[in-house]
Amino acid sequence: MKNVNLKHLAEELGLSIATVSRALQDSHEVSAATKERVRALAAELRYEPNAYASSLRRNQSKTIGVVIPKVTNHFFALAINGIEEAARQSGYHVLIYLTHDDYAREAAIIQHLKGGRVDGILLSVASGTEDIAHLESLQDANIPLVFFDRVRTEIATARVTTNDYESGYRATEHLLEAGCQHIAHLLISNSLSIGHNRHQGYLDALAAHGRPYDPDLVLAGTIDNQRNVQLIEELLRSRPDIDGIFASVERLAVGTYHACQQLGRRIPEDIKIVGFSNLESVSLFDPPLTTITQPAHDIGYEAARILLQAVEKKRAVLPSQSVVLDSELVQRRSTATE
Amino acid sequence: MKNVNLKHLAEELGLSIATVSRALQDSHEVSAATKERVRALAAELRYEPNAYASSLRRNQSKTIGVVIPKVTNHFFALAINGIEEAARQSGYHVLIYLTHDDYAREAAIIQHLKGGRVDGILLSVASGTEDIAHLESLQDANIPLVFFDRVRTEIATARVTTNDYESGYRATEHLLEAGCQHIAHLLISNSLSIGHNRHQGYLDALAAHGRPYDPDLVLAGTIDNQRNVQLIEELLRSRPDIDGIFASVERLAVGTYHACQQLGRRIPEDIKIVGFSNLESVSLFDPPLTTITQPAHDIGYEAARILLQAVEKKRAVLPSQSVVLDSELVQRRSTATE
DNA sequence: CCGGCTATCGGAAACGTTTACGTAAATAAA
DNA sequence: TTTATTTACGTAAACGTTTCCGATAGCCGG
Incomplete structure (x- = not known):
């Protein structure tokens, strides 16, 4: 069974691709009756929009990247939990990258992410990281960055840490x-x-x-x-x-x-x-x-929330701020x- | 600074987009001298290919999805470690989804992934999962699936577990x-x-x-x-x-x-x-x-390796097999x- | 000199969406 | 009645790649 796409639906319904697309986005430019027809067929054929075509066209991927030293540290596992929760609530996806506390790997990951694969980045810097040029260049690429836990204050952006x-x-x-x-x-x-x-x-x-x-x-x-x-x-x-x-x-x-x-x-x-x-x-x-x-979960959740807000508002560079959640x-x- | 893309490079070099693209992929259809020129400029301008355009055209995303109940379970944290390692070695990216052992969430995630966002899926099923129709439909969508740890033998595919x-x-x-x-x-x-x-x-x-x-x-x-x-x-x-x-x-x-x-x-x-x-x-x-x-790390690593092999060979449905790694x-x- | 070959490149279509723009009909305003 | 305005839809361009067809030029064997 081949993938069903907009063209498919359009032909089946005798509509144009544009109308089908608009109907599925609940645009006001399409009549209620047509919307219903479109939605019904889409549900029946289990239509799933192609995320990449959409991302390419809209220039946003509905994805955030999480770059952390390791996932076996329980702090980060809990933080990911919070991050995933915030992301899911906003309909975002979560890409995970591990640096293993290696600077070269961190730099390579960041460089790659500038290709536009993610709309924003949550980062807890590697212990081996000295140079921060790779992070500065993120601003140029219009990708917002939020630090959590392990931050670098030289970069003006949001930071979520504990006290x-x-x-x-x-x-x-x-x-x-x-x-x-x-x-x-x-x-x-x-x-x-x-x-x-x-x-x-x-x-x-x-x-x-x-x-x-x-x-x-x-x-x-x-x-x-x-x-x-x-x-x-x-x-x-x-x-x-x-x-x-x-x-x-x-x-x-x-x-x-x-x-x-x-x-x-x-x-x-x-x-x-x-x-x-x-x-x-x-x-x-x-x-x-x-x-x-x-408060590992909350740190992750809060960092993700701040990042997602910036992403939604298309604010590539967010104001320098520190959010501090107290440890116990x-x-x-x-x-x-x- | 706007994103630099193939068109940019092509204009700067006085070449066509096609040639630049081929040069960067080390195609035999472009001369060594031209390749060098292209690569030099690409490196200088920090060109990063747009992953979404590429994915759309090639119909593959270089991404695998990992669907697990929770990340705070240390077993899964270790498994992710292994998965990420295998993925990175093959140049793949890792999307993480948490089901929180909730069937509805698992089904929704799987359904969404059928949109083509990932080339393959690693799954450890939720404890609340009874119905497996959502998993069967993956085969139709041409997305290979590999179980690890928590498997369902009703689905004919690869499974990696411990004894x-x-x-x-x-x-x-x-x-x-x-x-x-x-x-x-x-x-x-x-x-x-x-x-x-x-x-x-x-x-x-x-x-x-x-x-x-x-x-x-x-x-x-x-x-x-x-x-x-x-x-x-x-x-x-x-x-x-x-x-x-x-x-x-x-x-x-x-x-x-x-x-x-x-x-x-x-x-x-x-x-x-x-x-x-x-x-x-x-x-x-x-x-x-x-x-x-x-052997949590190895289970993740092995499962990812099997999945990636299938993905590379475009084998949507892989032979039913059980890989068993011994616990201690x-x-x-x-x-x-x- | 001609046909065939290789090496190197360009043009353009295609991937599946979204969206600016156009258009026709229907409705409201004058 | 005529003229705006709205409603509902279609056309087509665009996003950045990849890749199928060429096309040109040089080269060689005959």
């Missing part, structure tokens, strides 16, 4: 209040906005409580989780005075648990831990992990005081 | 060997292939070890996780003789942990648990969870014997 600074501050303060004297901070690339902001919160919380800042207690993680556990073990061994750890990303919190298991450190008696995480099952950890939990500190046993 | 039956058998046997006398099975919809197969493994393992089958020990979970925990609690309360639980899906394993916490049942002393799960962090659970771990039982403390 990274305050969360870093709160996490550190929480450890201080629990009696920790030497608090380490495990983070990913400091060039990343989230790493930087959370770290600043860590620093300011220490200062506010009159604690010295010790650069040796800051560890930048790698892509490789195995390696991270090694690095954490080394850190804990070389600095046995560490009694608190703020892991600003989920895998580093998990890595810390493993390292502590290896070294026989007890949580929370010897070391207290608070980590960013969106896994529901952290409450089943041994011990349950105190977390900074991000959920206290569990990994930071219990007794 | 659900054997895994159910192994899990149950493992509990029996650990000394469990009354083993409950928690599953999702029995109409689903995976639920059915895993359950059959459970039944056969019981029979093979001369244990009676007690229907009261089988619990079908719901979409709502809160409710599931309630149901599990009720089950454990009404049948205090239960000393082993086989959870054939991750959330039910997690739900069981929560229920046991509520009821003060000790794992593994009072109840031993084995569950399907792909979370790396189950090793941090209290106690670490014995799991059946699926990873023994941890939740089924320890002492």
Whole structure:
């Protein structure tokens, strides 16, 4: 069975292609009776408009591109959930691209998307990204861009994040209040906005409580989780005075648990831990992990909503703005005081 | 800066559109010198072909659609990873659609995709899906379909799954060997292939070890996780003789942990648990969870590869075949014997 | 010198829509 | 009555590619 198209319907109905097209779009230029006839036949033959012909003609694809480092990070999985929800509500489709935190891949993806395959882009930048020329050129191509979670403030556009600074501050303060004297901070690339902001919160919380800042207690993680556990073990061994750890990303919190298991450190008696995480099952950890939990779904939903608004209004470059959704500190046993 | 297209390049170079197009496709019909000139200008002007014009003309979109129940299930996140990898290697794009286990949504998505937006579809069917007419009609629309994980054998096409039956058998046997006398099975919809197969493994393992089958020990979970925990609690309360639980899906394993916490049942002393799960962090659970771990990434990768092969060869309907990748039982403390 | 071949290019149709424009009839305004 | 205006439809151009036909020129064998 060949695809049924407008020409098909038009011939069958004795109408012109134009009229059929208009009827299906509920145009006021076609009589109610004709509309009904057209709709009936379209339904009967299961007519589906060719998305590409439509996109080509209208110069819009009803599709947004989502470019993220990885989908196995639960934060991004939840965010995609929110994005898909917003997109579906507006009748948009979602293309997914993974950068695997590789700059070259991110640049290639963005470059390709300038071909017009998407009407807008949601991006969480790769940790390896330094140069942002590929992002700047999006403005020229008339493709709106909205950052979420991992942003670059050099580009003037909308950004949706959580309150990274305050969360870093709160996490550190929480450890201080629990009696920790030497608090380490495990983070990913400091060039990343989230790493930087959370770290600043860590620093300011220490200062506010009159604690010295010790650069040796800051560890930048790698892509490789195995390696991270090694690095954490080394850190804990070389600095046995560490009694608190703020892991600003989920895998580093998990890595810390493993390292502590290896070294026989007890949580929370010897070391207290608070980590960013969106896994529901952290409450089943041994011990349950105190977390900074991000509103991941809402971040995705909100970012998509802002992008879609811009797309619908054909505003290629949207005003520089920051939308901040608050994370929540959920206290569990990994930071219990007794 | 307006979009640069073939016409632009052609005018600038004093060539025809046809020649420029052919040059960029490395056709043998254009001289090496001209190819070089064209490529140089294209690179300089950052020419990106319009994907929609190309798709319309060639009648292929270089895009595959992935239709899954949810992305927050870690299995699917890993599978997407594999799918994206295979797609990228072949120069394909990935559209994601979530059904949220809702039949109506699945049907609507499939119907829409028949418009030609994708060259092929990877599907893991929703638990609510009974009727499969929408899937059968895909064959008419010339769109190849490959199932992964949650399959429907009524449709003759390729299926990529894990060895659900054997895994159910192994899990149950493992509990029996650990000394469990009354083993409950928690599953999702029995109409689903995976639920059915895993359950059959459970039944056969019981029979093979001369244990009676007690229907009261089988619990079908719901979409709502809160409710599931309630149901599990009720089950454990009404049948205090239960000393082993086989959870054939991750959330039910997690739900069981929560229920046991509520009821003060000790794992593994009072109840031993084995569950399907792909979370790396189950090793941090209290106690670490014995799991059946699926090769989720490989399942996605393999399914995508099979689909892409069919797409490239323009084989709309592919031969009925089952590819089975083995899961692995990873023994941890939740089924320890002492 | 002629016919056939190859190499290299251009013209134009086609993919299926959308839409600017035109037109005929019907209706309203004068 | 005549003249606008509205209603309902058709014609055809356009979106940017790809590709089917040529067409021209050069070359070679006969």
